[in-house]
Amino acid sequence: MEVGILRTGAPPPALLPRFGPYEAMFARLLGPGFVPRVWDVVAGALPERPDTCSAYLITGSAAGVYEPLPWIAPLLAFLREAKGKAKLVGICFGHQAMAQAFGGEVVKSERGWAVGLQDYVVVAHRAWMGENPPARIAVPVSHQDRVTVAPPGAEVLAHSRFSPFGMLAWNEAALSMQFHPEFEPDYARALIESRRDRLPDPDAAIASLNAAGDRALVAGWIRAFLRP
Numbered sequence: 001m002e003v004g005i006l007r008t009g010a011p012p013p014a015l016l017p018r019f020g021p022y023e024a025m026f027a028r029l030l031g032p033g034f035v036p037r038v039w040d041v042v043a044g045a046l047p048e049r050p051d052t053c054s055a056y057l058i059t060g061s062a063a064g065v066y067e068p069l070p071w072i073a074p075l076l077a078f079l080r081e082a083k084g085k086a087k088l089v090g091i092c093f094g095h096q097a098m099a100q101a102f103g104g105e106v107v108k109s110e111r112g113w114a115v116g117l118q119d120y121v122v123v124a125h126r127a128w129m130g131e132n133p134p135a136r137i138a139v140p141v142s143h144q145d146r147v148t149v150a151p152p153g154a155e156v157l158a159h160s161r162f163s164p165f166g167m168l169a170w171n172e173a174a175l176s177m178q179f180h181p182e183f184e185p186d187y188a189r190a191l192i193e194s195r196r197d198r199l200p201d202p203d204a205a206i207a208s209l210n211a212a213g214d215r216a217l218v219a220g221w222i223r224a225f226l227r228p
Contacts, residue, residue, distance in 0.1 A: 003030070003226060004053035004086075005038045006046070008075065008093055009061030012194050015187065022059040025182040029219045034226070041075050050082035055226050058094025060180065064108060064145050065093065065100040076101040083174055087226055090176035092143055098151075098176045099168065105149035111162065114141045115192055116205030117213050120158040120166050120179065128224035137214040139179035140188040146178065175225050181218040185209045 005023045010016065019025065023036045037053060039045040042061075047053065058079070063069055065076070079101040082088060090098040096106040118141045125133055137158065147165040150156065158167035158177075166178045183191070189206050196202045 001033060001055070001226065001228075002035045002037050002053055004047060004056040005036045006041050006056055006058045006075065006078075006094070007038055008041045008059050008071075008097070009063065011187070012191070014194065015190050018190070019184075019187045022182070025184070025187070026057060026059070028184075029182045029215075030223055030226075031219075034223070042071050044071060044074075046074060046078050050078070050085040053086060054228065055087040055089070056082060058088070058090045058097055060091055060142075061093035063093065065096045065106050072097075083170070087172075088174040088176075089222055089225065090174075091182065092141075092178060092180055093145075095168070095176035095178050096145055096147060098174060099147040099154070099165070102151035102154065102170070102174075104147055104151035104154070104165070106145055107148050108144055109146045109162070113144055113195075113199050114146075114162045115195075115199055115202070116140070116188070116208035117211055118160055118162065118179065118208075120160045120163075122158045122167075124155055124157045124169075126157070126169065126172075126225075129221055130224075134214070134217070137217060138211060139177075139181055139214055139218055140183040140185075140209065141179045142183070142188070142191060143178060172225075175222070177218070179218075181215045181222065183215075185213070 150165045154168040163178045
């Protein structure tokens, strides 16, 4: 299955040789059977039509969806056009972009950075989650912005203390999540180290990544959601 990757950012340059770009992380996360087709949104590239691919994944970014960057408004317009015509999955910035595009609100949090492995409470279930999804999941996060007003028609599937709208679904058409299932523990640690001087307690965030976490579980959810 071909999945359109709308690339809205990149890892820090020092980490690229070791971990690759975001599309490589998602290729590893999704595994066999999913072939990425990449558009560099920051450079102005977007699919010509929403049905160019049957599904799109919007990546993370260092940008904020509220910033006056020239590529953000076209991305939001594309997401509005594609909703209901192709499946959409948003990750971190992608989650915020979908919320903003569909009528929600995103702001920079007054609480600062959320980093490390964080718990989310699962409050609603979908068939693609399997028969007995857990009541809580732990997934890496790295963000300052958060959704503060959910878009009309969105259902909250999971939340955390930091992110009240941490995982959203629009029926079976769109899915978004504030956390980063594509962040392998080594990358999450390296990313925290690269931002050490900006974070309040980087050592605690790195230590949290020693726990098992639920990346593989969430990867299975995304695979099941994407399949026709």
